[in-house]
Amino acid sequence: MDLQAIRYAAMVSTMTWRQAVEAHSRYLTKLEQPPEEAEPRLLRFLKWVEPRESDFAQDVRIVLVSSDFHPEIAAP
Secondary structure, three states, X not given: OHHHHHHHHHHHHOOOHHHHHHHHHHHHHHOXXXXXXXXXXXXXXXXXXXXXXXXXXXXXXXXXXXXXXXXXXHOO
């Protein structure tokens, strides 16, 4: 699980704003929700009024949550 999180973070860290909107649009389509809501939803999530391409994916973080991590994963 920890390596999967690192792979996802690495993938997101290289995405452009447009690529993120397109990926979220495809996800919404699979959920049978309006794909045109992708950009407004991302903007609300990031608390942005408009897209800021130069700020996007500059501070990618990983948060792992579990009720019981294996000691190897939780080791500093």
